[in-house]
Amino acid sequence: MTALVAVAHGSRDPRSAATVHALLEVVRGLRPSLEVRASFLDLSAPRLGDVLRAMHGEGHRSAVVVPLLLGKAFHARVDVPGAVAEARLPSLDVTIADVLGPDPRLESAALRRLAAAGVTSGDPSVGVVLAGAGSSHAPANAAVASIARRWAADSGWAGVEAAFASTASPDVPTAVARLRDRGARRIAVASWFLAPGLLPDRVADLAGDAATAAPLGADPEVAEVVLHRFDAAADVRATRSA
Incomplete structure (x- = not known):
């Protein structure tokens, strides 16, 4: 089964990685059969390349990398593809999903956080x-x-x-x-x-x-967007492989 590898930017602030892990627990709760792994581009561990190499060593053959990024800026356009390419794993089929935003569900989460404030x-x-x-x-x-x-x-x-x-x-x-x-x-x-x-x-x-307001965090609708991006990329991968 194709695994979901979420990749966040990373931060020296431990609250950032903790929030990413909490969000991915919500993702797992929504789809318990899916293997979900966390990774980071910088400042936090594990790094994306290390996670992909570990999966390759475990015998995985396909993965979808979902950038936990709200916009398609430099990290999404350059850093994520660069980290995937640098891993150099020809026998692991890696597809990169779209970023999370924009999406009405993210706006809904942001408004809920504002209401909570x-x-x-x-x-x-x-x-x-x-x-x-x-x-x-x-x-x-x-x-x-x-x-x-x-x-x-x-x-x-x-x-x-x-x-x-x-x-x-x-x-x-x-x-x-x-x-x-x-x-x-x-x-x-x-x-x-x-x-x-x-x-x-x-x-x-x-x-x-x-x-x-607090950041979007481990919100169920944010988790739904993560899975939606994964599914869309997995469908593209399946069509490409057919």
Whole structure:
């Protein structure tokens, strides 16, 4: 049976890897028959190449690598394929799935996290910052901005602004200022991060006393997206092999 190898970015913050492992436990609970393994690109262990080599040594013949990334930026476009190629395992058929985002289920999870922080739709006094990592790859930032525009149209809030923790603009203080200019009396921050770490902490620090939602984490709908990406890639692999 084709195995699912999830690969996250990795972090020096132990909460990040713990969240990834917790998410994959939810994935296993949704599909107990599927072999699911965790791996990381950097800073955390085990690394993706090491996991693939171990599977090859155990006799596995096929795997789908699912990037636990919310956008198709440098890590997805370069680092993940590079790590797979570097493993050099011609007898292990490896297919790389699409990244997790965008997907309505991720937005649903983000809104649940925001509600858990005390912010629900329909309050015109609230301005919401949708905070993501930021990328030098403009389409990845545009995807977050698109979500913010959709929320702004549907939520009843004073406004929704995308903001980024690094690389891209606007930053969190700029987004907060724009929302204040639109009449927002309270600011809340929605998280477009999968797990805790340096960048989500930076966002929280910059947001000051704003209500700040937790990252998406081990949410059942996020787990459903992981399995959906796996299934789509496995179907492509099956068609290719037929």
